[in-house]
Amino acid sequence: xxxxxxxxxxxxxxxxxxxxxxMGEVWEAEKVSSREHFAVKMIxxxxxxxxxxxxxxxxxxRALKAxxxxxxxxxxxxxxxxxRPDRPPFVVMELLHxxxxxxxxxxxxxGKLAPLAAVRIMLQV
Numbered sequence: 001x002x003x004x005x006x007x008x009x010x011x012x013x014x015x016x017x018x019x020x021x022x023m024g025e026v027w028e029a030e031k032v033s034s035r036e037h038f039a040v041k042m043i044x045x046x047x048x049x050x051x052x053x054x055x056x057x058x059x060x061x062r063a064l065k066a067x068x069x070x071x072x073x074x075x076x077x078x079x080x081x082x083x084r085p086d087r088p089p090f091v092v093m094e095l096l097h098x099x100x101x102x103x104x105x106x107x108x109x110x111g112k113l114a115p116l117a118a119v120r121i122m123l124q125v
Contacts, residue, residue: 009042009087009090009092010079010087011031011032012029012031012032012038012040012092013030013032014027014028014029014040015029015030015037023044023047023053024041024042024043024044024047025041025042026040026041027039027040027041027042028040028095037095038076038092038093038094039073039092039094039095039096040090040091040092040093041090042088042089043057043088043090044088045088048082048088048089054080054082057080057089058080058089060091061075061078061080061091064091064093065078071124071125073094073096074093075091075093075094076092076093076094077091078091101121
């Protein structure tokens with residue numbers, strides 16, 4: 001298991017790494033006050049000094065805040081400050097459970113979805 005880069009985002013305990021990309025990481029986190037579980041996305045520490053990544057992250061957060069749709073993850077709080085290296089910009093989102101498209105395709109014998117299944121997914125997208 002990966003160790004959290006910071007033991008806590010203010011008010012949250014990071015529990016388990018869910019995913020990592022070129023720009024950031026997503027962790028399962030527990031809110032200390034309520035014991036509810038959320039997903040916390042943050043910029044990789046090595047990129048905090050690069051304003052282009054910080055601006056991109058900020059645009060992503062603002063876009064998520066502007067969207068209200070059952071097929072778009074809800075966000076609950078965020079911080080875009082870069083003045084503390086021990087606390088990178090982050091966003092707290094609902095923790096969703098289910099299969100990724102990658103997992104779903106891996107379960108198909110052909111590696112492809114049936115046309116009707118693909119249409120159902122794309123209509124939600």
